[in-house]
Amino acid sequence: MQISISQxxxxxxxAVAGSIDALTADTLVTALLDEVAAGRTRLxxxxxxxxxxxxxxLRVLLSTLKEARQRGGxxxxxxxxxxxxxxxxxxxxxxxxxCFADVDSAVASFANMxxxx
Amino acid sequence: MADPFxxxxxxxxxxxxxxxxxxGDIRQFLRVTLAELGCAxxxxxxxxxxxxxxxxxxxxxxxxxxxxxxxxxxxxxxxDAIIVVEDRGHPFDPADAPAPDLVSDWIDRPxxxxxxxxxxxxxxxxxxxxxxxxQGMLNRLTLIKRGAASASPSGPV
Numbered sequence: 717m718q719i720s721i722s723q724x725x726x727x728x729x730x731a732v733a734g735s736i737d738a739l740t741a742d743t744l745v746t747a748l749l750d751e752v753a754a755g756r757t758r759l760x761x762x763x764x765x766x767x768x769x770x771x772x773x774l775r776v777l778l779s780t781l782k783e784a785r786q787r788g789g790x791x792x793x794x795x796x797x798x799x800x801x802x803x804x805x806x807x808x809x810x811x812x813x814x815c816f817a818d819v820d821s822a823v824a825s826f827a828n829m830x831x832x833x
Numbered sequence: 834m835a836d837p838f839x840x841x842x843x844x845x846x847x848x849x850x851x852x853x854x855x856x857g858d859i860r861q862f863l864r865v866t867l868a869e870l871g872c873a874x875x876x877x878x879x880x881x882x883x884x885x886x887x888x889x890x891x892x893x894x895x896x897x898x899x900x901x902x903x904x905x906x907x908x909x910x911x912x913d914a915i916i917v918v919e920d921r922g923h924p925f926d927p928a929d930a931p932a933p934d935l936v937s938d939w940i941d942r943p944x945x946x947x948x949x950x951x952x953x954x955x956x957x958x959x960x961x962x963x964x965x966x967x968q969g970m971l972n973r974l975t976l977i978k979r980g981a982a983s984a985s986p987s988g989p990v
Contacts (some may be wrong), residue, residue, distance in 0.1 A: 735860070738888035739966040768860070770884050771947040779892050779946050785939065799877045806954050808935030 719747050727823045728756040731763060733765035736773035744773075748791070750778040757789025758829070760822040764795035773800075774807055790814070790829070794822040842908070844869070850919070853891050856884055859905060861936035863916075867981070879907075879916060881978055882955040885948040886918050889934035894922025894972075899968070914981035916956075919973045920963045924963035927952065927974070952976070 717734035728751050736744060751759060759780065766773075781791040794816040796804065802809050816822035844866040848855050860880050867876045883905060890903060901921030906916050930949035934942060953959060958977035964969060 735857065737853075737856045737860075738892065739856055768880070770881060770888065771945070771951055772888065774947055775945050778942060779940075781939060782944075793861060802877075803881070803951065806951065807933070808942075811936070812939040812942060 719744060722746070722824050723756075724819075725826070727758045727760055727826050729760045729762055729819060729823070731765070732764040736766060736776065737768070737770045738772045741772035741776050741813065743807065745776040745779055747823040748776065749783060752780065752783045752787060754798065755787075757784045757787045758826050759784055759789065759791045760816075760819055761791060761793045762795055762819050763793055763797070763800060764819075765802055769800050769803055770805075771807070774803070774809060777809065777813060792816060792824070792825060793821045794819045806822070845906045847907045848887075848905070849863060850899070851887060851891055851903035854886065856887060860884055861885055862898055863907065866907045867914065868909065870914065870980070870982070872909065872914045872981035874983070875914055875978045878919070879914060879976070879978055879981070882952045885952045886976075889925075889948055890918075890920050890922055893929040894925065896923065898922065906935065909982060912980050912982040914978045916976040916978075917986060918976075920972050920974065921969050924970055924972050926961050926963070927959060928961070971989060 717732065717736060717740040720731045722729050730751065732744060748759065761777065762814060773774070777791065784791045792814045795818055796815060804813065814825065816825065846862045855988040863880050863883060864876055866960055867879060887903065890970060906917045928945045928948050931946065933947050933950040956976040957979040963972045
């Protein structure tokens with residue numbers, strides 16, 4: 717799994733590639749929570765190159781989402797492959813996690829959010 | 834070595850010990866094996882189910898004991914795929930896994946607890962038995978994916 721982090725319009729984009737499983741999830745959640753801890757609470761997880769996720773990836777997303785929202789931000793997810801989307805849907809995550817077709821839409825969605833609390 | 838053209842032959846991956854850094858090997862073994870068996874259309878579902886099972890074994894079945902060997906076998910029966918995971922850790926019957934929370938709002942949603950739920954969603958049948966042997970416990974989980982050999986690669990898992 718590879719992670720690359722960039723900024724766009726005051727939003728942090730965390731692009732993930734490869735497989736998220738019980739081995740790699742720790743690395744990803746550390747990277748995401750480090751961003752939140754540094755005050756970068758508006759996050760987009762770019763999942764276009766995520767080939768696979770197990771429930772370990774769901775733990776990562778929910779942990780990060782909770783931390784970000786409790787600090788006035790949010791974690792949103794973009795460009796999800798069908799097999800990964802199915803895992804999110806089956807697990808009831810699409811009702812709590814905002815999903816976007818592409819990164820630009822996800823970044824733009826933060827424009828309506830107002831300032832960080 | 835199994836004859837790659839014999840669709841009924843059992844394919845086996847032995848892991849000794851099973852560790853989290855072998856999960857990628859297990860997924861690759863399943864992808865190759867299921868393609869050989871003509872069950873490529875069921876790969877996503879079976880890979881997720883077995884990955885969850887094996888991750889659980891590493892994280893929960895060997896508390897306080899040395900991780901023992903784990904055996905993953907795949908075979909085809911008619912159009913069904915049958916996957917058996919055998920381990921020597923602490924027994925855990927998946928029937929005892931608590932029901933997941935799929936509906937609470939984000940703030941109340943528990944982190945974790947979805948692994949066995951996903952396993953059960955991905956396969957059609959699941960059975961478990963555990964016996965005491967001279968070498969310790971032998972736990973056997975059998976997963977059956979019905980119609981695996983007829984599933985479309987782009988179809989639902």
